[in-house]
Amino acid sequence: MALKVNKLTDRSVRGFKSKGYYSDGDGLYLVVSGTGGRSWIYRYRSGGARRDLGLGSFLDVSLVDARLARDAAKRAVAAGRDPLECGQSAPIPAPVAPMDPPRPVRVEGRPTLLACWKDYVAAQEGGWRGRKTKAGWMRSIERHAAAIKNRPIDEIDVETVLSVVQPMWLTKAESAGKLRERLERVLDYARVMKLRTGENPALWKGNLNHLLPPRPRLQRGHMPAMPYVQIPAFMKRLADSQGMSARALEFTILTASRETMTLEATWGEIRDDVWELDKSRMKERAFRQPLSVGALAVLEAIRPARVRPNQLIFPGPKGGVMSNMAMDMLLRDLAPGCTPHGMRSTFRDWAGDETHYAREVIEECLAHAVGDETERAYRRSDALRKRREVMQAWSAYCLPGSVSSGA
Structure with missing residues (x-):
């Protein structure tokens, strides 16, 4: 082998x-x-x-x-x-x-969970509509089940499944549900391939439903968003908050980014006034975000004496990736009912109501795919220059009277 x-x-x-x-x-x-x-x-x-x-x-x-x-x-x-x-x-x-x-990815004669996961994806992807489905499957195991992916498939039991599903069952209901369902399918595949025997430990009915509470109903539509007229006052309160989570939230708002983009950001991704993210960090599409004066000021405030390429910009207390609940907990205190992801809707509402920038440019600022596949095939540019104007205007709105507004 x-x-x-x-x-x-x-x-x-x-x-x-x-x-x-x-x-x-x-x-x-x-x-x-x-x-x-x-x-x-x-x-x-x-x-x-x-x-x-x-x-x-x-x-x-x-x-x-x-x-x-x-x-x-x-x-x-x-x-x-x-x-x-x-x-x-x-x-x-x-x-x-x-x-x-x-444990290696494959033990002689005993494939691991990751090996079976990849084999299952390879067997099924021909019937899936696009690359996003495969990417979603691989994100599930690499992001949420990394701790068990190198376990031999015949050693996966109920306790193993619970170790990765239970911690996010109530806080990330949709991701947790997808992970459980995908584990169930891969473990069934392994049984059919005679790589394991016995009951499926990821089965819900008659199994995990006795150990886990019902998942919260999935939220439809936008996350709770702060009205954009409240943003300037909120940013003042946030500036008075201490700690890395406060700086991470400032950066997230000023860049209109997703939480994970900020939490996993490294100094090597910052190129002058542009934040460059590889497609492995996004939804299979590389992305560049222009950094406003306000966003750059946040980075400058926490920049270490020695910048190292793979060093996290916003590390957690122990040096690793900050918990995805850190910004949520901060917002719970400063603005109950709001979420970090909802701030993207706040930005979108402001841009649509208060500016005359083209819809496609605004959507590009949010890292959204614009148009259908044919339109995207002809649209090769990411409108970086125009988006720089949008992000600078957003920074000036969020931080009136500061250096970011040109004052």
Whole structure:
């Protein structure tokens, strides 16, 4: 059986919290220290001895760059050169105590949940209407079930399913419901393929319905939105609030972005006055958002002395991705009944009622796909210059009398 490579993703790498070695395949490992630090090594053999070549910190070296460095070192080894003796890098000290590596994506003869998930998607995607369905399936496991994706499929039980579904059952009802249904389908697929036996632990009726309360009814239409006439006064109150969640909410409002876009933002995505997001961070479509003076001021206020490309802009208290409830809790205190996502509707109402900007430009500011597939095929530009004017006007409206309004 061929060894699997490129097993990690940027999202999964950020989710590893336990000390240990996490394999990407072909000798590349992410090493998580006891303090939560992350660094890359390439493990190889030279002269019969195992060697570890340090490739740098995850904050400085992206997963893509680590793979390129691994490949370069691999070529050196194949040519009979030892990268360490060539002075390519210094080794990273191994942990004091021996540690078991994490489960591989495939155990010999025992496929993991992720492997079965991908096989199921590959078998079904031909009948799906578009790429968004496949992307939604992969987001479910990478975003909400990353903690269990490398478990052998025959070890998934009720407790395993509950460990990923229960924490968001009441707070993210729609995502939790989709995850449970998708787990049920993949586990059924594994049973049919004779990879596991017994009852389906993700089954709802007669199973999880006895362990989980009824999900809240899905909210239809827009999230609760603040009337835009209240935004200037609210932004003043928000500016007086301390903490990283307050700065994250300011940035989210001033950029009209989704919560996840802000929570996972890194300094490497900021290019002068433009925020560039790869399609893996969006809904399969790369996106650029112009940054207003107000948004740039938020970044400047929290910019570290040393900016590192993969460093989170708005980290949580322990250095990882901030909880998606942090901004919600802050809004619950400052503006009961409003949600961070609802602020996008506030922006849309303001732009539609108070400005003369074209509808397509406003929708582009919200990262919405404009027009049908034919229209989008002919519309190659993302109207960055025009959108810069919109976002600057929004900043001036939100922060009257500040530097963002030109005062």
